[in-house]
Amino acid sequence: MKEEQRKRIIDRHRDSLTRHGYHPHALYWSSREIQEIRFAVLAEIGIRAGDSVLDVGCGFGDFMGWFERQHGTIRYTGIDLSPDLLREARRRHAEGRFLQGELFDVAFAEHSFDWVILSGALNEPLHDQGAYMRRVVTRMFALCRHGVAFNLLDARTLRAHDLQSHQPQEVWRWCSTLCPDCHMRDDYLANDFTIYMYRGSSK
Ligand SMILES: C[S@@+](CC[C@H](N)C(=O)[O-])C[C@H]1O[C@@H](n2cnc3c(N)ncnc32)[C@H](O)[C@@H]1O
Numbered sequence: 001m002k003e004e005q006r007k008r009i010i011d012r013h014r015d016s017l018t019r020h021g022y023h024p025h026a027l028y029w030s031s032r033e034i035q036e037i038r039f040a041v042l043a044e045i046g047i048r049a050g051d052s053v054l055d056v057g058c059g060f061g062d063f064m065g066w067f068e069r070q071h072g073t074i075r076y077t078g079i080d081l082s083p084d085l086l087r088e089a090r091r092r093h094a095e096g097r098f099l100q101g102e103l104f105d106v107a108f109a110e111h112s113f114d115w116v117i118l119s120g121a122l123n124e125p126l127h128d129q130g131a132y133m134r135r136v137v138t139r140m141f142a143l144c145r146h147g148v149a150f151n152l153l154d155a156r157t158l159r160a161h162d163l164q165s166h167q168p169q170e171v172w173r174w175c176s177t178l179c180p181d182c183h184m185r186d187d188y189l190a191n192d193f194t195i196y197m198y199r200g201s202s203k
Pocket residue numbers: 001009010013027028029035056057058059060061062063079080081082085101102103118119120121122124
């Protein structure tokens with residue numbers, strides 16, 4: 001990602017945190033309910049208490065809090081570009097591990113995590129025909145032991161100049177070239193879809 005794109009994401013979240021404080025609006029989610037519907041769909045890939053999870057674009061680390069309230073503790077690592085959101089994440093989740101940057105800034109070993117997830121972190125328009133999204137998903141898949149779950153905005157129902165959306169079938173078809181056990185879900189919110197990619201030993 002270009003330096004000016006990173007800076008734009010960091011600056012936007014610094015401003016939104018100043019405006020909204022600890023609230024889903026600071027993450028550009030319209031409500032807690034909408035944020036947590038996405039979490040529930042991601043978790044349904046098969047994440048269980050005790051598993052290790054890498055959350056790409058973790059924001060406040062809210063997935064960790066949500067999962068632990070619903071299902072029990074996980075070994076959670078969050079990575080995010082925004083140092084401001086991460087400050088709050090660390091304050092709220094002393095048991096979590098939080099890293100600043102994008103996925104390519106950290107030399108994780110392959111298959112380091114049971115699950116690698118991402119919610120809402122590929123919604124910035126980068127004007128690259130999806131090239132960055134495909135690099136991120138490829139790397140996420142290399143890092144997982146069991147699978148990857150991520151969501152994107154659905155271009156069939158949402159097209160906005162300031163948001164990146166994608167055609168679900170195109171993304172699913174491309175993911176299938178990385179991983180034969182690949183599924184697309186679009187049954188939970190009007191403008192969103194989720195891809196599950198299982199590495200053979202699906203739970
Ligand atoms: C819509 S928010 C969602 C936060 C969190 N996943 C949640 O659902 O609560 C998107 C987050 O992704 C982060 N982000 C955007 N692009 C990123 C990238 N390329 N690498 C890491 N983090 C990124 C932003 O800083 C922001 O915290």
